[in-house]
Amino acid sequence: MTQPRYTPLAQSLPASVPFVGPEAQERQRGAPFVARLGANENIFGPSPKAIAAMQASVAEIWKYGDPESHELRAALAAHHGISTDNVLVGEGIDGLLGYLVRLLIAEGDAVVTSLGAYPTFNYHVAGFGGVLHTVPYKDDHEDPYALFAKAAEVDAKLVYLANPDNPMGSWHSGADLLAALDQLPEGCLLLLDEAYIECAPEGTATPVDINDPRVIRTRTFSKAYGMAGARVGYVLGAAELIGAFNKVRNHFGMNRSAQIGALAALEDQDWLAEVVGRIGAARDRIGQIARDNGLVPLPSATNFVAIDCGHDGDFAKAVLDGLVARGIFVRMPFAAPQNRCIRISCGPDDQLDALAEALPLALADARAARPA
Amino acid sequence: MTQPRYTPLAQSLPASVPFVGPEAQERQRGAPFVARLGANENIFGPSPKAIAAMQASVAEIWKYGDPESHELRAALAAHHGISTDNVLVGEGIDGLLGYLVRLLIAEGDAVVTSLGAYPTFNYHVAGFGGVLHTVPYKDDHEDPYALFAKAAEVDAKLVYLANPDNPMGSWHSGADLLAALDQLPEGCLLLLDEAYIECAPEGTATPVDINDPRVIRTRTFSKAYGMAGARVGYVLGAAELIGAFNKVRNHFGMNRSAQIGALAALEDQDWLAEVVGRIGAARDRIGQIARDNGLVPLPSATNFVAIDCGHDGDFAKAVLDGLVARGIFVRMPFAAPQNRCIRISCGPDDQLDALAEALPLALADARAARPA
Numbered sequence: 001m002t003q004p005r006y007t008p009l010a011q012s013l014p015a016s017v018p019f020v021g022p023e024a025q026e027r028q029r030g031a032p033f034v035a036r037l038g039a040n041e042n043i044f045g046p047s048p049k050a051i052a053a054m055q056a057s058v059a060e061i062w063k064y065g066d067p068e069s070h071e072l073r074a075a076l077a078a079h080h081g082i083s084t085d086n087v088l089v090g091e092g093i094d095g096l097l098g099y100l101v102r103l104l105i106a107e108g109d110a111v112v113t114s115l116g117a118y119p120t121f122n123y124h125v126a127g128f129g130g131v132l133h134t135v136p137y138k139d140d141h142e143d144p145y146a147l148f149a150k151a152a153e154v155d156a157k158l159v160y161l162a163n164p165d166n167p168m169g170s171w172h173s174g175a176d177l178l179a180a181l182d183q184l185p186e187g188c189l190l191l192l193d194e195a196y197i198e199c200a201p202e203g204t205a206t207p208v209d210i211n212d213p214r215v216i217r218t219r220t221f222s223k224a225y226g227m228a229g230a231r232v233g234y235v236l237g238a239a240e241l242i243g244a245f246n247k248v249r250n251h252f253g254m255n256r257s258a259q260i261g262a263l264a265a266l267e268d269q270d271w272l273a274e275v276v277g278r279i280g281a282a283r284d285r286i287g288q289i290a291r292d293n294g295l296v297p298l299p300s301a302t303n304f305v306a307i308d309c310g311h312d313g314d315f316a317k318a319v320l321d322g323l324v325a326r327g328i329f330v331r332m333p334f335a336a337p338q339n340r341c342i343r344i345s346c347g348p349d350d351q352l353d354a355l356a357e358a359l360p361l362a363l364a365d366a367r368a369a370r371p372a
Numbered sequence: 373m374t375q376p377r378y379t380p381l382a383q384s385l386p387a388s389v390p391f392v393g394p395e396a397q398e399r400q401r402g403a404p405f406v407a408r409l410g411a412n413e414n415i416f417g418p419s420p421k422a423i424a425a426m427q428a429s430v431a432e433i434w435k436y437g438d439p440e441s442h443e444l445r446a447a448l449a450a451h452h453g454i455s456t457d458n459v460l461v462g463e464g465i466d467g468l469l470g471y472l473v474r475l476l477i478a479e480g481d482a483v484v485t486s487l488g489a490y491p492t493f494n495y496h497v498a499g500f501g502g503v504l505h506t507v508p509y510k511d512d513h514e515d516p517y518a519l520f521a522k523a524a525e526v527d528a529k530l531v532y533l534a535n536p537d538n539p540m541g542s543w544h545s546g547a548d549l550l551a552a553l554d555q556l557p558e559g560c561l562l563l564l565d566e567a568y569i570e571c572a573p574e575g576t577a578t579p580v581d582i583n584d585p586r587v588i589r590t591r592t593f594s595k596a597y598g599m600a601g602a603r604v605g606y607v608l609g610a611a612e613l614i615g616a617f618n619k620v621r622n623h624f625g626m627n628r629s630a631q632i633g634a635l636a637a638l639e640d641q642d643w644l645a646e647v648v649g650r651i652g653a654a655r656d657r658i659g660q661i662a663r664d665n666g667l668v669p670l671p672s673a674t675n676f677v678a679i680d681c682g683h684d685g686d687f688a689k690a691v692l693d694g695l696v697a698r699g700i701f702v703r704m705p706f707a708a709p710q711n712r713c714i715r716i717s718c719g720p721d722d723q724l725d726a727l728a729e730a731l732p733l734a735l736a737d738a739r740a741a742r743p744a
Contacts, residue, residue, distance in 0.1 A: 003585050004561040004613055005529045007478040013619040021624075023438040036435070045434045054430045054629070061426065061601040061633070062417045063408070064594075066395040091463060095622045106379040120624075127620050157377045189376040213375050222436075229433040229628030241376055247385040248499050250467045252393075252492075255627040256601030257426070261433070 009107060009129045018120040022329045034327035035351040040166065040196075040304045042226035043347040044278050046261065047271035050227065053264035057257040065256035072263045076234060079266060082210045085239035088246075089262075091253050093195055093218045093233035098124045099249050100191060100216065100235070104157050105130040112151045113160040114142045116167070116335030118193065121160050130158075137338060140298060140306075141170040144180040152185040159184070162193035164200050167333040167343050169300030174206040181214060189241075190215045198224035198272060199279055200301035213238045223303055224276055225265045230258035279303045282346035289356045293363055298341065306333070306341040309363075311370070313339035318369055322362025328355055381479060381501045390492040394701045406699035407723040412538065412568075412676045414598035415719040416647045418633065419640035422599065426633035437628035444635045448606060451638060454582045457611035460618075461634075463625050465567055465590045465605040470496045471621050472563060472588065472607070476529050477502040484523045485532040486514045488539070488707030490565065493532050502530075509710060512670060512678075513542040516552040524557040531556070534565040536572050539705040539715045541672030546578040553578075556586055561613075564589045570596035570644060571651055572673035585610045595675055596648055597637045602630035651675045654718035661728045665735055670713065678705070678713040681735075683742070685711035690741055694734025700727055 022039065026032050036043065045051070069089035077084045090096040097120060105111060107129030113121060115134035125132050133154045135146040142165050151159045164171035172180075177192070184190055194217050197205050208215045216237035222228035232254070235242060265271075286305040287297035296308040309316040313336055320332050320342050332342045344355065394411065398404050408415065417423070441461035449456045462468040469492060477483060479501030485493060487506035497504050505526045507518040514537050523531045536543035544552075549564070556562055566589050569577050580587045588609035594600035604626070607614060637643075658677040659669035668680040681688040685708055692704050692714050705711045716727065 002559045004476055004588075005559050006475055006616065007481075009478070010475045010616065010619060015615060015618050017439065017618060017623050019439070019623070021436065021439045023442060024440060027442065039436055041436060042434050045431070051430050051433070054433065055427045058423050058426045058430075058629075058633075059417070061423070062414050062598045064393065064411055064413060064600045065603075067389065067391070067393045068396060070395060070399065091622060091625050094624050098622055103378055103382045104376055106381070109379075187374045187377050226434045228436045231437075231625060231627050243387060244378065244382065246387050246389060247382060250463060250470055251389050251391070252466050253463050253603060255603050255630055257430075257629065258627055261430075 013127060018123045025324065025329065031327065033329040035347065035354040036329050037345040037347050037351060037355060038329040038331040039228070040223065040302070040345045041228045042223055042275065042279070042303055043351060044226060044275045046226040047265050047268035049268045049271070050261045050265035054257045054261035057260040061256060063256055064252050065254040065259050067251040069254055069259050072259050075263055075266050080236065082236070083239065086210045086242055087234055087236055088242045089232065089234045089254065089259070090245070090249060091233070092222060092231040093193065093220045094120050095231070095253070096218055096233050096235050097121050098127070099245050101125055101128050101130065101158070102248050103244050104189065110154040110156040111158045111160070112147055112154065112156045114147065116333050116338045117142065117160060118162060118166060119334060137168065140168045140338065141165065141172065144172065144177060145183055148180065148183040148185065151188045156188050158189050158191060160191045160193065162195065163206065164196045164204065164301040166196065166302065168306050168338055168341070169298055169302045169304060171200055171204050171301040173203050175203065177206040178208060181208070184214055192217045194218060195220045196223055196302035199276055199303050204301060210236065211238045213241065216241055221262045221265060224272060224279070225262070226275065227258070227261060227265060230261055231255065232258050232262040279346045282352065285352050286344050286346065289352065289359060293359050304343050304345045306338070306343050308341050311340060312336070315366055315370060316340050316342050318366035319362050322365045323358050326358040326362060328358045385499060390495045397696065397701065403699065405701040407719065407726040408701050409717040409719050409723060409727060410701040410703040411600070412595065412674070412717045413600045414595055414647065414651070414675055415723060416598060416650050418598040419637050419643035421640045421643070422633045422637035425636035426629045429629040429632040433628060435628055436624050437626040437631050439623040441626055441631050444631050447635055447638050452608065454608070455611065458582045458614055459606055459608055460614045461604065461606045461626065461631070462617070462621060463605070464594060464603040465565065465592045466492050467603070467625070468590055468605050468607050469493050470499070471617050473497055473500050473502065473530070474620050475616050476561065482526040482528040483530045483532070484519055484526065484528045486519065488705050488710045489514065489532060490534060490538060491706060509540065512540045512710065513537065513544065516544065516549060517555055520552065520555040520557065523560045528560050530561050530563060532563045532565065534567065535578065536568045536576065536673035538568065538674065540678050540710055540713070541670055541674045541676060543572055543576050543673040545575050547575065549578040550580060553580070553586060562587045566590060567592045568595055568674035571648055571675050576673060582608060583610045585613065588613055593634045593637055596644060596651070597634070598647060599630070599633060599637060602633055603627065604630050604634040651718045654724060657724050658716050658718065658727070661724065661731060665731050676715050676717045678710070678715050680713050683712060684708070687738055687742060688712050688714050690738035691734050694737045695730050698730035698734060700730045
């Protein structure tokens with residue numbers, strides 16, 4: 001009996017995954033993690049009002065969600081002062097990245113990103129046959145001018161930039177990015193990933209005209225809103241581009257309780273402000289823990305802190321392994337030279353206590369294993 | 373400023389959607405529906421244990437779901453007596469259909485389905501540039517021999533067959549389908565959609581070897597399990613094909629509460645049996661309501677009943693419009709001659725009372741409007 005006839009592209013793809021989940025690591029370890037600080041989840045959680053709304057909604061989970069996410073979109077439009085035609089809700093930013101890449105990128109089309117930026121974006125580019133070109137970070141910041149110059153050089157249809165950045169936590173002012181847009185080549189769309197924007201200082205969001213066809217922005221309820229497991233992201237952009245998602249998206253892909261929870265979360269901006277304050281305090285504490293161990297925390301506008309371990313990627317990996325072995329789930333950047341760092345998500349004090357306890361031990365192990 | 377450069381395929385796609393949601397119709401009507409009997413949702417709902425599990429899980433919605441849905445997959449594997457390598461969980465059957473089409477169908481590749489079968493499958497085929505070929509239903513049943521003969525004729529890589537069928541509710545015995553498989557051409561994969569299988573008589577599931585590379589089956593928690601809004605579907609098939617989904621799927625696409633709820637629902641087979649009984653009783657009552665109005669209900673192995681309105685599609689559409697105008701959300705088949713029917717989902721007595729009240733009025737209107 002013959003095998004299914006895959007497309008040549010599908011056949012060529014590796015079975016690799018962008019991230020291994022902490023649950024898989026726990027299964028491998030045979031023990032749960034003590035602290036879950038690796039996936040930039042928001043352990044402070046969503047608004048109690050969102051939790052209550054989701055719990056109440058479960059009794060009606062027999063209903064499909066509204067395929068238009070109309071109420072949530074209307075609320076988002078009001079929140080951002082735009083039209084509902086400028087916003088579309090999807091199954092997390094990850095799902096929306098896939099749809100956007102599919103709309104623009106056919107086999108052989110050029111795409112640009114930073115070396116070591118979000119792997120799931122790269123996964124989607126590869127998955128649709130795009131050719132990824134990278135530029136290095138500049139002083140641990142994504143470099144818009146280098147990205148746009150590379151885009152011009154390779155005739156890219158799409159360029160990815162996260163502001164604030166993951167995995168480094170660095171950021172540009174929105175005004176600087178708006179100015180840099182002048183260098184974006186004609187016919188190249190900027191995908192501006194603002195997943196962490198709520199954690200960033202005022203003025204970090206790029207004040208681009210919502211109908212500017214050069215830019216599409218991604219936002220999420222997974223980070224500051226504390227609902228990663230709900231899978232609610234959204235895109236903001238020109239109506240024509242936003243409307244194009246309707247050609248390819250999974251129209252009935254949204255969980256109904258997630259739609260209801262996101263609406264309640266959006267309406268509780270007081271809670272958001274409260275959580276952003278806690279995130280800021282946790283960033284400070286992570287920074288202090290790093291310094292207490294002779295390491296350098298990088299400035300962050302996100303819900304995590306990249307800690308420079310002071311040597312190369314192998315050393316940082318040894319530190320990370322030492323933390324994981326002690327039940328602290330953390331991750332680290334994939335590419336040099338950023339992979340001299342480990343990346344610690346913000347969390348409540350008990351989890352940071354566990355980090356503070358484990359880090360010196362992990363560091364000692366890593367230093368002992370280092371070739372003299 | 374230039375527009376984004378879409379792929380030629382994306383540019384060619386219509387902005388059409390497979391289904392308009394009932395919420396959009398309610399917004400248009402300016403009033404909620406009295407009865408929600410149009411989307412084959414299961415109004416009897418999920419197991420109370422699943423509801424409790426989902427409610428309890430909301431407090432941890434800040435965590436991403438396990439990208440491997442390991443626990444749910446392990447439970448499904450045990451339930452079906454297969455290996456976890458033979459099952460993969462995704463964002464409803466709709467999402468999984470998209471991934472499967474993407475793995476197999478490139479622009480110009482041939483696909484076969486029945487004329488008037490599941491529109492969302494057709495949507496995905498068009499979305500990846502496939503060329504859809506259709507064969508007619510035979511006595512309101514999908515016709516495996518005609519489907520497979522057409523597949524041989526057009527060298528199809530993929531053929532779709534739902535058993536039981538939607539929108540007609542008809543079914544084949546699993547033994548008959550297994551025998552028909554001999555006619556499936558080499559290199560053509562059968563996508564056997566078993567979304568409604570739990571509602572069907574014993575012997576309807578096709579007893580195909582799980583590692584048979586000719587067949588992949590889709591199952592869901594949206595129908596008999598009553599969790600349409602959760603978005604949990606799964607595919608069953610040969611390990612190599614199941615593994616290929618990992619090349620393209622949205623690994624972090626699953627809602628965490630939905631994973632937990634589906635696991636609890638699967639574990640409560642007593643509730644499932646209870647609901648399947650209620651569905652059977654509701655089918656009988658819908659049949660009686662049809663006959664009370666001089667209409668013919670078709671036999672059904674699903675959670676809905678197709679009612680033959682006795683004339684053409686225009687007449688059935690007039691009946692449907694009359695029901696919708698009276699607050700009864702129902703749908704109907706898209707293609708002739710099945711579109712002489714309207715399709716009524718099972719539901720509790722109060723909703724069927726509303727149907728029983730509205731149907732004679734809708735029929736009278738439709739008959740009055742008919743050309744003599």
